[in-house]
Amino acid sequence: MKSLKYILAVGLVSCGMVTVLNSCSDVLDEQPRSQFDPTFFTTETGIEGGLTALYAHLRYIYGNGYYLNICETGTDEYTYAQSADGNFKDADLSGAGKLDASTSRSDVLWGQAFSNINTASGVIENGEAAGINSSLLAEAYFFRAFDYFLLVQTFGGVPLDLGAGEMKFNTSPVRVSTRNTVAEVYTKAIFPDLEKAVADLPENPRLTGTATKNLARLFLAKAYLTYAWWLENPNNIPTYPECQRNSGEASSYYQKAYDTAMQAINNPGPYKLQNTFYDVNLAQNDRNSEIMLYADHDENEKYGNGGTGYGWGSGGSPENFAYWMTSWNYGNLVAVGSTGGNINPISREAVQALGRPWTRMAAIADNFMEGGAWEDAVKAIDSRYDATFTLRYHTNFDKAGKPDTYVEGANGMHVGPGEIFFSFVDEKTAKDIDWSANGGGVGAGSLPGRSDFVVSVSNISRYKYPINWKIGMYRTDNGSGLGSPNGGSPRPFNIAKFSELYLIGAEAAVKLGKNADARKLVNVLRERAGKMTFSQNDNVEVSIDHSAEMLAATPQTITIDYILDERQREFWGEGYRWFDLVRTQTWAQKASTYHIAGSGAADRELSEFKRTITPELYLRPIPQGQLDGLEMTDDEKQAYQNPAYR
Numbered sequence: 217m218k219s220l221k222y223i224l225a226v227g228l229v230s231c232g233m234v235t236v237l238n239s240c241s242d243v244l245d246e247q248p249r250s251q252f253d254p255t256f257f258t259t260e261t262g263i264e265g266g267l268t269a270l271y272a273h274l275r276y277i278y279g280n281g282y283y284l285n286i287c288e289t290g291t292d293e294y295t296y297a298q299s300a301d302g303n304f305k306d307a308d309l310s311g312a313g314k315l316d317a318s319t320s321r322s323d324v325l326w327g328q329a330f331s332n333i334n335t336a337s338g339v340i341e342n343g344e345a346a347g348i349n350s351s352l353l354a355e356a357y358f359f360r361a362f363d364y365f366l367l368v369q370t371f372g373g374v375p376l377d378l379g380a381g382e383m384k385f386n387t388s389p390v391r392v393s394t395r396n397t398v399a400e401v402y403t404k405a406i407f408p409d410l411e412k413a414v415a416d417l418p419e420n421p422r423l424t425g426t427a428t429k430n431l432a433r434l435f436l437a438k439a440y441l442t443y444a445w446w447l448e449n450p451n452n453i454p455t456y457p458e459c460q461r462n463s464g465e466a467s468s469y470y471q472k473a474y475d476t477a478m479q480a481i482n483n484p485g486p487y488k489l490q491n492t493f494y495d496v497n498l499a500q501n502d503r504n505s506e507i508m509l510y511a512d513h514d515e516n517e518k519y520g521n522g523g524t525g526y527g528w529g530s531g532g533s534p535e536n537f538a539y540w541m542t543s544w545n546y547g548n549l550v551a552v553g554s555t556g557g558n559i560n561p562i563s564r565e566a567v568q569a570l571g572r573p574w575t576r577m578a579a580i581a582d583n584f585m586e587g588g589a590w591e592d593a594v595k596a597i598d599s600r601y602d603a604t605f606t607l608r609y610h611t612n613f614d615k616a617g618k619p620d621t622y623v624e625g626a627n628g629m630h631v632g633p634g635e636i637f638f639s640f641v642d643e644k645t646a647k648d649i650d651w652s653a654n655g656g657g658v659g660a661g662s663l664p665g666r667s668d669f670v671v672s673v674s675n676i677s678r679y680k681y682p683i684n685w686k687i688g689m690y691r692t693d694n695g696s697g698l699g700s701p702n703g704g705s706p707r708p709f710n711i712a713k714f715s716e717l718y719l720i721g722a723e724a725a726v727k728l729g730k731n732a733d734a735r736k737l738v739n740v741l742r743e744r745a746g747k748m749t750f751s752q753n754d755n756v757e758v759s760i761d762h763s764a765e766m767l768a769a770t771p772q773t774i775t776i777d778y779i780l781d782e783r784q785r786e787f788w789g790e791g792y793r794w795f796d797l798v799r800t801q802t803w804a805q806k807a808s809t810y811h812i813a814g815s816g817a818a819d820r821e822l823s824e825f826k827r828t829i830t831p832e833l834y835l836r837p838i839p840q841g842q843l844d845g846l847e848m849t850d851d852e853k854q855a856y857q858n859p860a861y862r
Contacts, residue, residue: 254387257342263352266339270359271426272534273332274511276324277366278791279536279709281576283324286836287791289577290315290827292807293784294793297544297578298678298815304541304576309827316837317861322370323839324533329363334378336360337385354416358427358435361409364401365439369795372456372835372858373397376405391847395856397459402443410436419485424503430485431508434712437476437720442799444469444727451801453831456858470727477721487714489740492747493786494603496715499568499690499707508712511536515691515706528702529572535704540574542684542789546609547573548817549638550657551631553613553620561611561623561637561656566699568688569606569752579605579681579789580810581822584673585643589784592642597762597769599748600785605682608668608753609638615698626655629667634755636668640682646672651820659818675820677813684789685752715741715786723779723800734774738782742766745785776800804829832860 256262277283282303288294289307296304296312303321305313313319339356360383367374372395376382379390383405396404413432421428446455448466455461488505490496496506503510513536529537546562553559564572584590595601613620614633625631638656641649641663649661649670658680660669671680689705718737725734746763750756771778783796797803808829811822835858843853854862 254338254342254385257338258346260346260348260352263339263343263346263348266335267352267355269335270332270339270356271512273328274509274711275513275534275536275709276328277533278511278711279513279538279705280324280533281531281538281541281574282321284538284541284789284791285577286321286324287794288789290807290829291793291797291803292580292810293583293789294542294577295580295810295812295825296678297575297681299545299575300577300678309829309833310825311828315833317840317843317857320837320839322836323841325366325370326839326842329367330375330378333360333363334386336363337378337383341385350416351418351422354413354432355422355427357409358413358417358432361406361413361439362435364405364409365435365442368398368401368406369442369798370836371838373401373459376401391845393846393848393856395457397457398446398455399459399461402439406439407436407443410439419483421486425510425512427509428485430480430483430487430714431712433476433480434508434714434717434720437473437480437717437724440469440473440476441720441724444473444724445799445801448727449801451831453801453834454859456835467728470724474721474724474728474730474733477717477724480717481721484714489715489744491744492603492749493600493745494748494750494752496713497603497686497710498752499688502708506714507708507710508714510708510710510712512708513704513706515693529704536707536709537572537704538709538791539684539687539689539705540572541576542579542687543571543573543575544578544680544683545573545575546570546638546680546683548657549609551623551625551637553618553624554622554630555620559613559618559620559623560616561613561631562609563612563616563698564701565612565615566689566691566694566701568690569610569683569685570701571683571689571705572702575679578678578812579676579684581674581676581812582810583784584676589781590673592644593769594785595642597765598742598745598785599760599762600745602748602751602753604684604686604785604788605640606685606688606753607640607682608636610634610755611637612698615696617697625667626653626660626662626669627665627667631667639668639670640673640676641670643672643674646670646674654818657817659820671820675813675822677819678815679813679817679819687789710790713787719779719783719786722774722782723776726774726776726779731774734779735770735772738774738779739767739770741782741786742770776802780806798834801834803834804831830860832858835860837861 285304286307289304290309296308302313306315306319336356336359343353375393376396379386410432417429417432419429444466447461448463490506495501529535547564549562550558551561582588622630622632631637651661653662655669660671691699718740722734722737743763746766748758748760751758797806808827810825813819813822838857846853
């Protein structure tokens, strides 16, 4: 953890893998650069270098598995899994660990954001003085607001003065700090910077993946929405530093959120929804028109990844290793092969449905049962279920070089290469499971006439649970083998999607009493979710249209609870959930109780777990490393920390 002198006030702005733009190319051409000084920002080349550093910094947050953990574990989506260490047990808040200033992995964000805010300020101040084009500088305004928005949602009020004055570029190390209030961070930093970005950014990206007017609108709409909830404060969640908030102003910000989201939807520029939900997250379709911002990675370019990207990954930034965390150890499945010995029917493979298993984050069973976002009625018609989870596991023993022509599956049936050996099935189907099969070495059952061993989604355990397919890895160099499944993913990690504008608009509409507008916006995504042209679990083209049924199933009255369910179905496991529950002040309501089976291979009986989620925990702790770097009295350090963690 960096100390404060490197985070809040930086003389030579250290950016790790800092990069420079190539004006002759339409993509970011990255070269290593260790640091900037102020004179570097007085030329267009220097400004471009600073901007590219801001894009590069995204890799140190997004795709980091420990940051994904703090955004998901402890919510109603994920709990700690069988192989979890303290990073995950601490975040769960269920008594298995303790979340405090030394254990919270929100340090990933704190450790990156301030140096990049300072870089953005350096670009803005020096670029304006040098007469750099306003559309170029608008990218720095966007990123300064982007980082402050993440910080204020996570920690509450944070410093606007990094040592040289509020919102000023700092060049002198400082080891004292004062936190501004939440209201000040929004009104002095986030809103002005995003409004400036909306005004000055181009409609179309300057280069592939760079910021645009509509990207800034998305974050401005979301910031208005989040601030409106904070002002309204319906469940009396405390803020820090303490300050007054005028709930009467909330309605105007809900209106601003709605208007901004609708302006973005009605003026999409280069963005549009993909035809099916499967298309949004398919690795071969990365960087598609629905993705507005991503932390980029590249299969072949070493500097583009900032890490190894192949072989055995380091398990650290800037690699994209988040997908490891949500993958159970399917490689422990065993079967009798055609040659008579036990083999692994499914080995680690560098494909989106599998990848490297770490078994750190387990999906919670409640989501897949009656009343959950993925209850059986939803599974039957909503394509997002198939395009979110790896539910069926196809053999690859042939790619592993095994001489066997088949393995023995359920009911004594043969399962050949590429066929399904293990499946998660819905609750209705699970009623017919014969558990005496005890199959696959994981206590799986069998169903009449089926060769695959099965486990019900209502029997999810800390050992085995559906993999998050959306963020899975993908390589083009596997050949006829398993490829390199143990490295960081060379895929970009998606951060912002055009689809979220519909749900931001719908949420604001609910708060404004505009039910018809909320329902219309929700139904745009639900209608798409009913259409399916490819089943990733069956690996086959299909032609299915449940869109009419999806629209008919939309409730007449849209509530915040329903919006949160829809956000789960659109953005499951992508790092949105903690922010969504904290914004809407529903974290305790949604996540205080959950059910999951144990950590044994054959465990399937659900147990109930309780979490202690008090109002004070709606803010994460200021990292201990930050406090240790302060040259302030113990009382001042204690006052700097959020109250729940003193």
